Amino acid sequence: MSSQRSEPTGLYGADADEPTQRRAFTGGAVPVAVYGLGKMGLPLAAVYAEVSGAVTGVDIDPEVARAVDAGECPVEGEPGLPGAVERLTADGSLSATTDAVGAAAEASVHVLIVPTLVSDDQPDLSALEAAVRSVGEGLDPGDTVVVESTVPPRTCRDRVTPWLEAESGLELGEFGLAFCPxxxxxxxxxxxxxGAHPKVVGGADEESARVAELIYGQVTDAEVYTVSDCTTAECVKVFEGLYRDVNIALANELATLAGEFGVDVPEAIEVANTQPFCDIHDPGPGVGGHCIPYYPYFVISEFESATPLLQTARHVNEYMPEYTVDRAAEALADRGRDLSDATAAVFGLAYRPGVDETRASPGVDIAELLADRAETVYAVDPVTTDSPPAGVERVSLADIGARELDLAVVATAHDEFESIPWTAFDDSVVLDGRRQLDADAIGHPLVRFGDGSGEN
Known part of the structure; x- marks a missing residue:
């Protein structure tokens, strides 16, 4: 806890008019600390630094902090970010440290963007709590705390506020708190x-909302939507993920019925979506990434009321890698082959095309399942640097054409896969889980995800 407290020096409760406060923020007179310099945090710190010219980035990893402070970019795959970090550190707009309490003592605006993990279907807020308590130790009257991390609804009200008050000796109203996902x-x-999307801000009180709206009015070129409170803003972010998970589950369940329908389900979905009240997503072999597979548990595990729809959607989407492997086994059996004797390759371990991220990736799950059921399993991914699962051999894009395959499963629609000489695989079965490939170019059996009308 800080031993001394200063008079209000930040934007919260300031006497100056808003134009003067905006000039202070954009002129570097309002120091900002951004806590968390990961894949989302470092770009956020860079944009804040572009706007305010006075940002300290904080990360618990000494190597990350050292790299950023030296003008290096430890985050890969973000266009423009390496150049921005180099430029902003060179001109003094951005620095980095591991000293969260020290950074908090110097800053007037505190932006938290640390990860919220899920363990055993339970949200883990330990990283957020540690960061918030560090901020609280250095919090001064007039400071504003902004939480950008995705969290369960009521986190700011029930957890962040008490943590800040306990560590700072201040009460909400002496400092501001906003949730801005x-x-x-x-x-x-x-x-x-x-500015690609509208910015959502919600304050713990009216003054917090005003300050958050003022800040993000400078940070983003998009419209700023100010909602009733922090909890509403938390719900906005979580609801976005829940909608997508439930919608994709609908599409995936319909795809599993394709054989009984005897139709190409994605074709039917595409035409159904020409009606303005229908917006069904595309089916696929699963849902991955650090967002959609986890956000449902921010509601399922945190609240007492039953959530059968959310739980069912999770069950459907988590089942899809298993369904994909079963569908592949059926396609092999139709040609008199057994998966247990097959050599298979999974094309795509990343959860999304062009992104080096395998968290909750269906491609990884498919590779693991095949490793248990097939004789030999290869994995091909031109983007991700992560190792494949145990029992799976990584093969380069250049070398896979020389391998003899019984089965190829496309789990991620990387652009590079379109240039693979698929005809080299002769009579292998290709299961296109992302409907990326041109059936006419394959030259041998192709099973397209969701197509129950026969082979293409």
Missing amino acids: ERTMSGRALEDIR
């Missing part, structure tokens, strides 16, 4: 933060 995707973070 990140709305970014890997591979386009700078673009998203600067």
Whole structure:
């Protein structure tokens, strides 16, 4: 806990008019600390630094902090970020440290964007708690705390506020608190933060909301939506993920019925979506990434009321890798082959095309399942640097054409896969889980995900 407290020096409760406060923020007179310099945090710190010219980034990893402070970019796959970090550290707009309490003592605006993990279907807020308590130790009257991490609804009200008050000796009203969720995707973070989507802000009180709206009015070129309170803003972010999980589950369940329908389900979905009240997503072999597979548990595990729809959607989407492998085994059996004797290759371990991220990736799950059921399993991914699962051999894009395959499963639609000489695999079965390939170019059996009308 800080031993001394200063008079209000930040934006919260300031006497100056808003134009003067905006000039202070953009002129570097309002120091900012961004806690968490990961895939979302470092781009956010860079954009804040572009706008305010006075940002300290904080990370618990000494190597990350050292790299950023030296003008290096430890985050890969973000266009424009390496150049921005180099430029902003060189001109003094951005620095980095592992000293969270020291950074908090110097800053007037505190932006938290640390991960919320899920363990055994339970949200783990330990990283957020540690960061918040460090901020609390250095918190001064007039400071504003902004949480961008995705969290369960009521986190700011029931947890962040008490943590800050306990560590600082201050009460909400002496400092401000707002929830302003990140709305970014890997591979386009700078673009998203600067204004690809409207920014949502919700304050713990009216003054907190005013300050958050003022700040993000400068940070983003997009419209700023100010909602009733922090909890509403938390719900906005979580609801976005829940919608997608439930919608994809609908599409996936319909795809599993394709054989009984005797139709190409994605074709039916595409035409159904020409009606303006229908927006069914695309089916696929599963749902991955650090968002959609986890956000449902922010509601399922945190609240007492039953959530059968959310739980069913999770069950459907978590089942899809198993369904994909079963479908592949059936396709082999139709040609008189057994998966247990097969050599298989999984094309794509990343959860999304062009992104080096395998968290909760269906491609990884499919590879693991095949490793238990097939004789030999290869994995091909031109983007991700992660190792494949145990029992799976990684093969380069250049070398896979020389391997003899019985089965190829496309789990991720990397652009590079379109240039593979698929005809080299002769009579192997290709299961296109992302409907990426041109059936006419394959030259041998092709099973397209969701197609129950026969082979293409």
